[in-house]
Amino acid sequence: MDILYKAFVEPFLFMSEAPDLLLQTLWEGLVSGVLYALIALGFVLIFKASGVFNFAQGIMVVFAALTLVGLYEKGVPALLALLLTAGVMLLLAIAVERIVLRPLVNQPDIILFMATFGLTYFLVGLGELVFGGSPKEMIADALYLPQGTTELTLLGGPVRFQHLDIAAAVIASIIIAALAVFFSRTRIGRALRAVADSHKAALSVGISLNQIWVIVWFAAGIVALVAGIMWGARSGVSFSLQIIALKALPVLILGGFTSVPGAIIGGLIVGVGEKVGEFYWGPLVGGGIDTWLAYVIALLFLLYRPQGLFGERIIERI
Amino acid sequence: MLYREAGQFKTTYFSDMAVFRLREDRTGLAVVVVAAYGLAFVGTDFLLQAVLIPFLVFSLAAIGLNILTGYAGQLSLGTGAFMGVGAYSCYKLMTAFPDVNVIIWILVSGLFSAAVGALFGLPSLRIKGFYLAVATLAAQFFLQWCFIRVPWLVNYNVSGALDAPLRTVFSIPVVGATATSQARYIVVLTLVIALTWLASNLVRGRIGRMWIAVRDMDLAAELIGIRPLQTKLLAFAVSSYYCGVAGALMVFLWYGGAEYDVFNINQSFFILFMVIIGGLGSLIGSFFGAALIFIMPILLGIILPALLVPFGLSIGAETIEHLRFMIVGALIIFFLIVEPHGLARLWQIGKQKLLVWPFPY
Structure with missing residues (x-):
C-alpha cells in the first residue's frame, strides 16, 4: 500500500502544495518540448517528401552547430558564419541527393534508412576531422541571443525563466509558423505536398523530384541549424547532442x-x-x-x- | 569445373530437400569447419581473441536479428539490450550456481532474454515498420536503465560492472582471467556452429515459413491461417534467445567482464548494419556482414597508416579514427547502392556463375 500511496497520491499532494514548483517544471518541460519538436520537424520534413526516415538528422544538428562555431573560431563574423553554415547545409543537401538518394530510388525503406546511417557515420568522421572532437561553446553572445534570467513570483513562489529559453521558444515558434506558411501558401510548398501524397502523381504533373529532395534536405538542414544553435547554447556543442536527437x-x-x-x-x-x-x-x-x-x-x-x-x-x- | 550439379542424382526426397544439395557445398562446408577448428591451434592470440571470437559473437547476434528482421520482417533497434539481458542473467546464474557447467548457463541465459524479447515484442501486433523500430528503442533504453539502476543484477558489486569468475569445462578454464584464448575460441565456435545449424533448420521448416509469410504480408498470412501474434512473438523470442546467448558469450568469453555501456544503442545499430550489409533473410549473410563490419575497421586501422606514411603524411591516431569513421560510412552507402540485397546476394550470384562457368550458355 505504501508504494501505491507513494506512486499515486504523494506526487499529486506535492504538486498542489507547491504550485510554483509545478509551474517551473512545466515551463522547463515546455521549452525542451519545443526544442524536441524542432528536431522532430527535420525528420518530418524529409519523411513527408521522400519517405526516408532520416537517421542523420541528429548528426546534422551537431554538424551544423559545429560548422557555425568552427567558422566563428576561424575569425569569420558571426552573422556571416551563419550564412556560410546555411550554405554548407545546402551543399550537403545537394550532395546527399546526388550521391545517396538518387542511386537508391525505389529501394525498400529500410535500405534508405541504412544509407542515412552511413551518412551519420560519415558526418561524425568529417565533423571530428575538421573541427576536432572536443566540446565547444555555442557563440550565443555573438548571435545576439539573450542571456540571464527573470524571476517572477507566481502562485506563491519564485519561478525562473531563462531568457535563452524564452528566445528558443519564440524562435522555434517563428520557424514552425514560417514552415507552415511555406507549405500551404507557396508554389514550392504545394509541390512538396504533392510529392508527399504520391511520388508518381507528382512526377506526372511535372514536379522534379530531385529538386524537391534538395529543397527538403536543405530545409531540414536549416531546421537542424536552428536546433543546433538552441541546444548548443543550452548544453554546449558536442557529439552527445546526437543522443538528444534520438529523443x-x-x-x-x-x-x-x-x-x-x-x-x-x-x-x-x-x-x-x-x-x-x-x-x-x-x-x-x-x-x-x-x-x-x-x-x-x-x-x-x-x-x-x-x-x-x-x-x-x-x-x-x- | 569444380562446381557442378551434373551427375549428382537425387534418389530420395530427403536428399533432394537437404540444405546443401551439392557435394561441393558439403565438402566446402566441411573444409571451412575443419579449418575453423584448426585455426584454434595455429592462430595467434591476437587473431583468436581480437578477431575471430568477436567475429563469431557478432555473427551469432546478427543471426538473431536476422531471424527477426530478415525472416519475420520486424525491425528492431533493441538488440544491444537483449544481448545485455543474456549477459546479466548469465552472470546471475553463474554466480548463484557456481557448480553447474557454464555452457549450460550460457544457453539457459538466452531463455531469459527470449522472455524479455517476447514481452517487448507485444506491440508488434499493433504497430509496424519504423513505428515498431522506435517502440523497440523503449526496450533498449529501459533495459539499459535497469542495468545501471538495479544493483541486484551485479550482485551489489561496487563497481557496477560484470566480472568473469573462473569457470571450467572438463577442468579446462574457459571463463575467467586464466582461460586461454584457444579454449574460449573452441567453446564459442562450437556454440555458434550448433546454434547456426539449429537456425538453418528452423528457418527452413514450418516456423520459418510462417515467419516469411508474415514478413511478406501479414494480413494475407493471417487469412491463410497463420496466427500473427504467436508467430511474431515467437520470432521475437527466438531472435532474443540468439542475441542473449551472443551477449553472454561477448561478456564472458570475449571481454572477460563489462559494464552496462557495452549494450548501448550503438551496439544495436552496429548489429543492424551487419544484417543489412550481409543480406536480410540469409544466415550466411549474417556471417559476411559481421566479417565486413567488424573486420573492415580493424583492417582500415592497419592499412590507412601504411598507405599514408609513404607520402610523408604521418597522421595522428585521432585522425585515423576519424578517417575510419568516414570511410566506414561511405562504404556502407557504397555497398547499399551497389548491392541493396547484401553480400549474401553477391555470394549467390557468384555460385550461380560458377555453376555454368566456363561456358555460360
Whole structure:
C-alpha cells in the first residue's frame, strides 16, 4: 500500500502544495518540448517528401552547430558564419541527393534508412576531422541571443525563466509558423505536398523530384541549424547532442511521422511528460528515468493509436 | 569445373530437400569447419581473441536479428539490450550456481532474454515498420536503465560492472582471467556452429515459413491461417534467445567482464548494419556482414597508416579514427547502392556463375 500511496497520491499532494514548483517544471518541460519538436520537424520534413526516415538528422544538428562555431573560431563574423553554415547545409543537401538518394530510388525503406546511417557515420568522421572532437561553446553572445534570467513570483513562489529559453521558444515558434506558411501558401510548398501524397502523381504533373529532395534536405538542414544553435547554447556543442536527437523519435511516433502539427504537439507532450515524470516520480525508482520515459509514453500511446496523433490513417489492402 | 550439379542424382526426397544439395557445398562446408577448428591451434592470440571470437559473437547476434528482421520482417533497434539481458542473467546464474557447467548457463541465459524479447515484442501486433523500430528503442533504453539502476543484477558489486569468475569445462578454464584464448575460441565456435545449424533448420521448416509469410504480408498470412501474434512473438523470442546467448558469450568469453555501456544503442545499430550489409533473410549473410563490419575497421586501422606514411603524411591516431569513421560510412552507402540485397546476394550470384562457368550458355 505504501508504494501505491507513494506512486499515486504523494506526487499529486506535492504538486498542489507547491504550485510554483509545478509551474517551473512545466515551463522547463515546455521549452525542451519545443526544442524536441524542432528536431522532430527535420525528420518530418524529409519523411513527408521522400519517405526516408532520416537517421542523420541528429548528426546534422551537431554538424551544423559545429560548422557555425568552427567558422566563428576561424575569425569569420558571426552573422556571416551563419550564412556560410546555411550554405554548407545546402551543399550537403545537394550532395546527399546526388550521391545517396538518387542511386537508391525505389529501394525498400529500410535500405534508405541504412544509407542515412552511413551518412551519420560519415558526418561524425568529417565533423571530428575538421573541427576536432572536443566540446565547444555555442557563440550565443555573438548571435545576439539573450542571456540571464527573470524571476517572477507566481502562485506563491519564485519561478525562473531563462531568457535563452524564452528566445528558443519564440524562435522555434517563428520557424514552425514560417514552415507552415511555406507549405500551404507557396508554389514550392504545394509541390512538396504533392510529392508527399504520391511520388508518381507528382512526377506526372511535372514536379522534379530531385529538386524537391534538395529543397527538403536543405530545409531540414536549416531546421537542424536552428536546433543546433538552441541546444548548443543550452548544453554546449558536442557529439552527445546526437543522443538528444534520438529523443525526437518518440516525439515522432506520438505525433505521427507525416504531420507537422503532430511533431509540435508530440514534442510538447514528451517534453512536459518527461520533466514532470522525472521530477515527481523519478525519485521513487532511483531517478534517471527521463532516458526512457519518453519512449514508454510513446509506446503505450501507440497501442491505442498505431498511426500517432495526427498521422494519416493506416489503410491496409491485400 | 569444380562446381557442378551434373551427375549428382537425387534418389530420395530427403536428399533432394537437404540444405546443401551439392557435394561441393558439403565438402566446402566441411573444409571451412575443419579449418575453423584448426585455426584454434595455429592462430595467434591476437587473431583468436581480437578477431575471430568477436567475429563469431557478432555473427551469432546478427543471426538473431536476422531471424527477426530478415525472416519475420520486424525491425528492431533493441538488440544491444537483449544481448545485455543474456549477459546479466548469465552472470546471475553463474554466480548463484557456481557448480553447474557454464555452457549450460550460457544457453539457459538466452531463455531469459527470449522472455524479455517476447514481452517487448507485444506491440508488434499493433504497430509496424519504423513505428515498431522506435517502440523497440523503449526496450533498449529501459533495459539499459535497469542495468545501471538495479544493483541486484551485479550482485551489489561496487563497481557496477560484470566480472568473469573462473569457470571450467572438463577442468579446462574457459571463463575467467586464466582461460586461454584457444579454449574460449573452441567453446564459442562450437556454440555458434550448433546454434547456426539449429537456425538453418528452423528457418527452413514450418516456423520459418510462417515467419516469411508474415514478413511478406501479414494480413494475407493471417487469412491463410497463420496466427500473427504467436508467430511474431515467437520470432521475437527466438531472435532474443540468439542475441542473449551472443551477449553472454561477448561478456564472458570475449571481454572477460563489462559494464552496462557495452549494450548501448550503438551496439544495436552496429548489429543492424551487419544484417543489412550481409543480406536480410540469409544466415550466411549474417556471417559476411559481421566479417565486413567488424573486420573492415580493424583492417582500415592497419592499412590507412601504411598507405599514408609513404607520402610523408604521418597522421595522428585521432585522425585515423576519424578517417575510419568516414570511410566506414561511405562504404556502407557504397555497398547499399551497389548491392541493396547484401553480400549474401553477391555470394549467390557468384555460385550461380560458377555453376555454368566456363561456358555460360
